[in-house]
Amino acid sequence: MCVVCDLYHVDWRFKNGKFTKLVKVNLFRVFSKKVANLDLCRLHDLEIFKIGEVRFLANYMKLVEDIEKNRTKYDGYSPLDSVS
Numbered sequence: 001m002c003v004v005c006d007l008y009h010v011d012w013r014f015k016n017g018k019f020t021k022l023v024k025v026n027l028f029r030v031f032s033k034k035v036a037n038l039d040l041c042r043l044h045d046l047e048i049f050k051i052g053e054v055r056f057l058a059n060y061m062k063l064v065e066d067i068e069k070n071r072t073k074y075d076g077y078s079p080l081d082s083v084s
């Protein structure tokens with residue numbers, strides 16, 4: 001399930017037609033030292049690619065709120081882990 005479609009109650013299977021694969025997306029500006037991971041449908045993946053992460057987040061404030069409320073759900077790797 002695409003997290004954005006889920007939060008906005010969009011029927012993502014209908015909107016995406018035959019593109020039913022979800023894309024794993026990393027957000028770099030949400031957490032200070034960590035990457036946030038989310039699953040997006042093709043449409044939202046295209047959108048974030050086109051307008052960029054910051055504007056994407058501004059468009060979907062519900063997503064920002066959800067990430068803040070459920071940090072662990074979005075917890076990704078820390079880029080600092082590989083630097084030792």
Ligand SMILES: [Zn+2]
Binds near residue numbers: 042
């Ligand atoms: Zn979506």
